[in-house]
């Protein structure tokens with residue numbers, strides 16, 4: 001497919017801070033963990049690095065210096081490892097992608113009780129082939145988005161029971177795509193949700209999912 005004029009890389013959300021629903025800014029996760037200043041900027045930088053690495057054929061010098069720098073960073077981060085309940089990655093619920101690098105960064109534009117819409121931009125890191133988003137990245141997007149929305153819609157502590165994705169047309173990388181999610185129905189613990197991924201008005205993929213609210217004591 002032709003891929004001559006991709007959307008420019010989106011600007012990081014500024015200030016990269018944690019914003020409460022009333023618009024005020026916090027430096028803590030939803031469960032009270034302190035987030036160091038600049039943490040989500042660091043995550044944005046690493047996301048960009050993954051895209052730059054995917055897109056480049058580096059010279060031997062850059063390969064060697066990157067390998068050395070990454071080894072040093074790995075050692076430094078290993079010194080700061082914590083148990084899962086204390087980690088920050090994946091827990092910044094007001095930051096696109098929750099600061100979890102495997103999760104595509106969805107920016108929420110509108111959110112209500114029954115539905116939300118937003119946008120997402122897949123970089124080269126998420127390339128399948130020929131300018132098209134990897135088929136595995138799209139269920140990841142929907143699982144995260146619909147899973148979060150199941151929580152927002154009252155299904156606190158939910159797990160995916162099924163996630164069905166239909167790929168209707170190709171989703172281009174490096175393009176601003178629209179995403180929607182809405183609650184189809186709720187039956188007790190069962191939250192049925194649907195989602196769509198669109199390029200303009202063209203439907204790229206649609207998802208239907210069942211999330212089950214966990215019972216007390218259920219893992």
Ligand SMILES: CCCCCCCC/C=C\CCCCCCCC(=O)SCCNC(=O)CCNC(=O)[C@H](O)C(C)(C)COP(=O)(O)OP(=O)(O)OC[C@H]1O[C@@H](n2cnc3c(N)ncnc32)[C@H](O)[C@@H]1OP(=O)(O)O
Pocket residue numbers: 030090091093098143144147148151158159160161162190210212214215218
């Ligand atoms: C302000 C506070 C905010 C808080 C923020 C928190 C921070 C977090 C932030 C952000 C969240 C991020 C979001 C990410 C989301 C990702 C989610 C995942 O990816 S979860 C991992 C993948 N999923 C699994 O690993 C599940 C594995 N499966 C299971 O554990 C069980 O099968 C489970 C829980 C799904 C169901 O087991 P049972 O024992 O609880 O329930 P049973 O009795 O089997 O089913 C209940 C009903 O549901 C139907 N059901 C179950 N599975 C079904 C299926 N696959 N298809 C159709 N129906 C199904 C059954 O037929 C039954 O229906 P009948 O009550 O009889 O009408």
